[in-house]
Amino acid sequence: MEVTNSGAMKGSLQISTDVIAKIAKLATLEVEGVRYVSGGVLSGKGFAFVRKMPIQKPIVVELSDDVAEITVNVVVTYGCKIPQLSEQIQENVKSAVQNMTCITVSKVNVIVNGVVQETSASVEEEE
Numbered sequence: 001m002e003v004t005n006s007g008a009m010k011g012s013l014q015i016s017t018d019v020i021a022k023i024a025k026l027a028t029l030e031v032e033g034v035r036y037v038s039g040g041v042l043s044g045k046g047f048a049f050v051r052k053m054p055i056q057k058p059i060v061v062e063l064s065d066d067v068a069e070i071t072v073n074v075v076v077t078y079g080c081k082i083p084q085l086s087e088q089i090q091e092n093v094k095s096a097v098q099n100m101t102c103i104t105v106s107k108v109n110v111i112v113n114g115v116v117q118e119t120s121a122s123v124e125e126e127e
Helices: 017-029 045-050 082-101
Strands: 002-005 013-016 034-037 059-064 067-077 104-116
Touching (some): 017 034, 017 059, 017 067, 017 082, 082 104
Parallel strands (some): 067 104
């Protein structure tokens, strides 16, 4: 889905939801305590063949009447205060998306999918 602004002078503007998701991801990663953005994976004995398969997108953008609702899935650093961290993510994402796209953000949902220790091996970020 794309947001279209046909009132732009000498043409139109279209912003893809993928662009909004990328802005949200970068804004999320700016918050101290966020280790990476992740959609989560299936695990367990019965899921060995799909263990690396994501079960959900890391960032989900839903647009309705030029208003966005964004869901961000994160893994955080052990020891951080999750409620304060979530609030900071919400503020960062809302501010970045609204400032860069002029699209109203009604809600930013934060889902914490995991906690990792600061000293654990680095995990590749999802694109």
